[in-house]
Amino acid sequence: xxxxxxxxxxxxxxxxxxxxxxxxxxxxxxxxxxxxxxxxxxxxxxxxxxxxxxxxxxxxxxxxxxxxxxxxxxxxxxxxxxxxxxxxxxxxxxxxxxxxxxxxxxxxxxxxxxxxxxxxxxxxxxxxxxxxxxxxxxxxxxxxxxxxxxxxxxxxxxxxxxxxxxxxxxxxxxxxxxxxxxxxxxxxxxxxxxxxxxxxxxxxxxxxxxxxxxxxxxxxxxxxxxxxxxxxxxxxxxxxxxxxxxxxxxxxxxxxxxxxxxxxxxxxxxxxxxxx
Numbered sequence: 001x002x003x004x005x006x007x008x009x010x011x012x013x014x015x016x017x018x019x020x021x022x023x024x025x026x027x028x029x030x031x032x033x034x035x036x037x038x039x040x041x042x043x044x045x046x047x048x049x050x051x052x053x054x055x056x057x058x059x060x061x062x063x064x065x066x067x068x069x070x071x072x073x074x075x076x077x078x079x080x081x082x083x084x085x086x087x088x089x090x091x092x093x094x095x096x097x098x099x100x101x102x103x104x105x106x107x108x109x110x111x112x113x114x115x116x117x118x119x120x121x122x123x124x125x126x127x128x129x130x131x132x133x134x135x136x137x138x139x140x141x142x143x144x145x146x147x148x149x150x151x152x153x154x155x156x157x158x159x160x161x162x163x164x165x166x167x168x169x170x171x172x173x174x175x176x177x178x179x180x181x182x183x184x185x186x187x188x189x190x191x192x193x194x195x196x197x198x199x200x201x202x203x204x205x206x207x208x209x210x211x212x213x214x215x216x217x218x219x220x221x222x223x224x225x226x227x228x229x230x231x232x233x234x235x236x237x238x239x240x241x242x243x244x245x246x247x248x249x250x251x252x253x254x255x256x257x258x259x260x261x262x263x264x265x266x267x268x269x270x271x272x273x274x275x276x
Contacts, residue, residue, distance in 0.1 A: 004276060006045055008275055009040045011241070013075040017071045017075055020091040022255065024092040024093065029242075029245060029254070030251040031145060033072070033241055034240050035072045037215065037236075038172050041219065043077075046219050060140070061138060063140070064143050065117070065121060066117065067116075073102055077108070077109040121171060122160075124140045125161050141170050145179070146176060147184055149188075159201070161202070162228055167228055169229040169230075173232065173234060174236055175209070179252065202231050205218045205232045207235070208235055210240060
């Protein structure tokens with residue numbers, strides 16, 4: 001896809017997120033919307049995958065450590081062709097494929113079951129280390145939430161990734177500044193993040209998480225780094241694309257009403273029209 005096409009896909013993903021949350025009457029719109037550009041760039045430009053063969057051994061791997069943002073992953077997988085888009089409208093419903101957190105056993109394209117925060121980087125480490133031991137050239141990508149930075153396991157995994165020189169691993173931190181209880185600074189500050197990750201032995205890049213060109217350039221740089229893992233600290237806006245959700249902590253885990261969803265979709269459609 002071209003950069004413009006990726007921007008349009010991120011917009012479609014955002015619309016899908018809103019649409020699937022209405023029948024579910026629950027879910028996490030804020031952090032799903034903030035990660036849409038990151039996920040669109042990965043799935044529609046960067047990652048080497050085969051939707052027709054989800055278990056293709058040579059595929060790049062993706063771990064959504066902030067598993068509560070599952071709607072953004074589900075929307076991308078559906079748009080990529082892993083399963084029919086109609087499955088999205090069964091989000092969080094009993095007996096349906098797409099539950100509140102990603103499930104690798106029941107959803108094509110999900111490489112790791114996640115949701116208990118802080119564990120995704122450890123799983124990604126294992127995938128990356130296995131790739132090196134097996135002499136495979138696939139890459140592993142993991143999206144972390146900024147609230148997760150308060151979890152000790154993240155930093156243990158960071159040390160391990162640097163120790164094993166996992167240069168086939170790229171982490172992307174969705175740094176929107178808000179978590180369920182308030183701002184990340186007030187709940188448990190992790191500052192200064194760039195300096196901490198550098199001290200743990202990582203190559204650190206800072207990027208606007210809604211700038212597709214910047215994301216692609218940073219992801220390309222990560223691929224070229226040798227001898228250490230890379231993290232992109234991506235500054236984002238929680239609820240991005242929907243005016244009444246942006247930077248509002250109350251939209252961390254609340255689904256919109258039908259009327260609110262209609263307004264959100266109108267705004268996103270207007271944005272799409274302005275993308276050209």
